[in-house]
Amino acid sequence: LGLSLRSCGNNLPALGIALTVFALLFDFLKRRKSWSRYPPGPTSLPFIGTMLQIDFHNPHLSFTQLSKKYGNVFSLQNCWRNLIVVNGFKAVKEALVQKSEDFADRPYFPIYEHLGFGENSEGVVFARYSRTWKEQRRFALSTLRNFGMGKKSLEQRVTKEAGFLCSAICSEKGCPFDPHFLINNAVSNVICSLIYGERFDYDNKKFQRLLHLFEQALNEETGFLSQLLIVVPLLLRIPGVPQSIFRSQKKVLDFIDELLKEHKTTWNLTQKRDFIDAFLQEIEKAKEHAGSSFNDNNLCMVTFDLFSAGTETTSTTLRWALLYMLLHPDIQCKGHRGRADQRGCQWGFFPGKVHEEIDKVIGRDRSPQMEDLVNMPYTNAVIHEIQRYGDIAPVGVPHMTYRDTELQGFFIPKGMTVIFNLSSVLKDEMVWEKPHQFYPEHFLDADGQFVKREAFLPFSAGRRACLGEQLARMELFLFFTSLLQHFTFHLPEGQARPREVGHFAVTLAPHPYQIQAVPR
Template sequence: MAMTLGMTPGRRGALSDSGIPARAVDAPHLLLTSMVRVYGRIFCLFVGSRPVIVLNDFEVVRDALVNQAEVFSDRPTIPMVTLLTEKKGVVFASYGPVWKKQRKFSHSTLRHFGLGKHSLEPKVIEEFKYVKEEILKHGEEQFSPFPIISNAVSNVISSMALGRRFDYDDAEFKSMLRFMSRSMEIVFKSHVILVNICPWLYYLPFGAFRELRQIQLDITTFLKKIISQHRENLDPQNPRDFIDMYLLHMDEEKKTNSESSFNEDYLFFIIGDLFFAGTDTTSNTLLWSLLYMSLHPQEQEKVQKEIDLVIGRDRAPTLADKVSMPFTEATIMEVQRMTVVVPLSIPRMASETTVLQGYTIPKGSVVFPNLWAMHRDPNVWEKPDDFYPSRFLDENGQLIKKETFIPFGLGKRVCMGEQLAKMELFLMFVSLLQSFTFRYPEGLKKPLMEGRFGLTLAPFPFNIIALKR
């Protein structure tokens, strides 16, 4: 017989003594993880009358997202998300036949243009030349790596999705990146989140509400102009990028199915997903990598010794080098484990009432796979709060693949760009440490390492010094 899932009222007092971090109010991943000690690996909260289920260890998450994938692959209806995405695209769209077709096409098209293949390598390496040029401008002075890394990662996505890269000084491109970053800040402000309770607040003609609507309009104008240009210059025999492939598929679908979900409106939201998800997650992981390397010079030195041994300092890295560089790979994985850039994953919804780990999960429940708690679980990871790349190596120094390491999620809604992200992370990380040694400025206060919570977990602003090798 299944148990009813909940937080026992008689135990609520224990929560105040459970060592909740002072920043927990601004960092829900810390708050929910601190509650594991009191309420266990699966517990329920209520937002109004709606149950919110939090899954806090690997076995529970795997049971839900893999063993019961059909039940836990839908997305909850969240007014703010609906207003911004119209439930289209591949990240926030509802699970069903339309989503399956759109995701299948998107994934196969990304693979065609280099996702998981070597054809994207030259674009990543070429982009690093611009990164190096920008970093060298700062000499041995401290600087913020945020705009440089964001520009580079966005350009890799852009070359595949839009068929072009943008100069770092391009005003329109800089505005686009600034809008994306700013919109992520706004939607998580406490008064803006109230839109999820009173959707009409979104239309208020002042403050953050007005700013968010203007940002949405500006991003829409930018992307739809590019889609329109692709339509005007479309060559069916020589598709250049994702947009061309989508437009061609859309035209083919219309010949046999007038009700097809493939249209320019849906394309716009998929391109938006690629930019928001693809840029934010990978750029934040690279930024975290630079921060951790600057704070752990001994580990940075080990990575650089491996780079010098396998690649040297003159040849550009390739994916073929990966197999010969276990410590470098382990270091990237340890950064991902420590930071988990999507700490609470993207919420799921139970599409029907089911039983999970002996508990009844009601239909319509919001479900959060707590990836942060999983990757800091002391039952799985020894000294989980310590930065220790060698935990991913065996006694012979070879890489260990741990099934409990899932920074890209699990199940049917696993990150579509996982292979692209892994490629970018390896090539960019190796290129950066091949060319520079990163130092944290002396006397400067270290930023809080729990991160700045938004759609993704970004580092708090920091400066570093890059010494040319």
């Protein structure tokens, strides 16, 4: 027995090596079988992969087109980074709803590190799926609710801001104007009041500069060069490259940092005026815990996330809303002129269902309230159709698989970047009656009552669904009904019919257009 034990002991290293080789071989064979079920995709070229197959100014359209050839789940390769694209309601629902945690991670975004924000400073939107992300998301949601999100107090704040917006539009005195930055300012003021405790007048030059910088920052993230720097982060180590290519992003972060410094000068540890104060209190509590995500850099990143998420998508949706009211005057109002004008607008005697419903339920003497929504099915359907057809966030933020998983019978390995083409869901020809038309009846039943649609996913779904969805829904209803309660919007004389296609810069926004607002 002693000899046998000594013999085994002498052979332990060899046995260990043999077991390791066996385990690696078994894992290789298992993965080889799995990778045989890897999603198909276009042929990859040396170094650049399949990047030439994608129009980075309209990626959602490229993805939809490729899905017709390769199916709803297909693979691409950006340089040497593999990624998966998921299209169509059925596949997207399986991933984001039924296998939510499998697809809950985020890929690494090196740009923020090179702009001065490193470890434990990922914010919320771009943070990896981890204890830190859960902590920050939970904190953001609970704190925003404490300051009124989803409550009557915030509803009153939105209603008040809608009044300021209507006053600013009135000051245009019926002259043609671009509503872009008035709407941006109004929507941004709501989230600013929660985060920063203040709103900004529409003629505040400093705040106007921030809104313009933010829009430029969104444009910086699109295009071939920007995507190349993201997938080949080594290039970001070239001195001056991040600051040059992502100049506006750096300026926005610096701007927010200055606002935070100003805010700290009036901060009192014993009171919480807003989200920033609440975060500063957490920073104080976390000083004894090294590596905490409650730190000054992350305060800037979380503020940036909330500001951008609370401004861009909602304001862009409202800009689409006014544009669609111009292009579909029969939906907006009862009509003013019994003729078809040269702009292509039919100004006859139309039923004007939105104006009619507002007059019936709200009237002209009081402000809209969220409780009115249940009695306004057509207006609710119009708002939902604006979001569906406007396609505001066509591809969202990239996800990454948290573990090995399967989707629609395909093997998707852990750590794989996954893009969800939400545009293909909102315009899925298997789901929507008229996917490529503006058609509010998508959300109405035969009796004219509002119906929810499962494929309505403008805020995405699952664990990474937009944390500001509740606020956005409130803002869209209160701003839209307030504007339509006070004005009839139409195109200025001599203006060409605005383009109905959008401009992609992270979000899909309408091209600049002008309107005339006629008081009702």
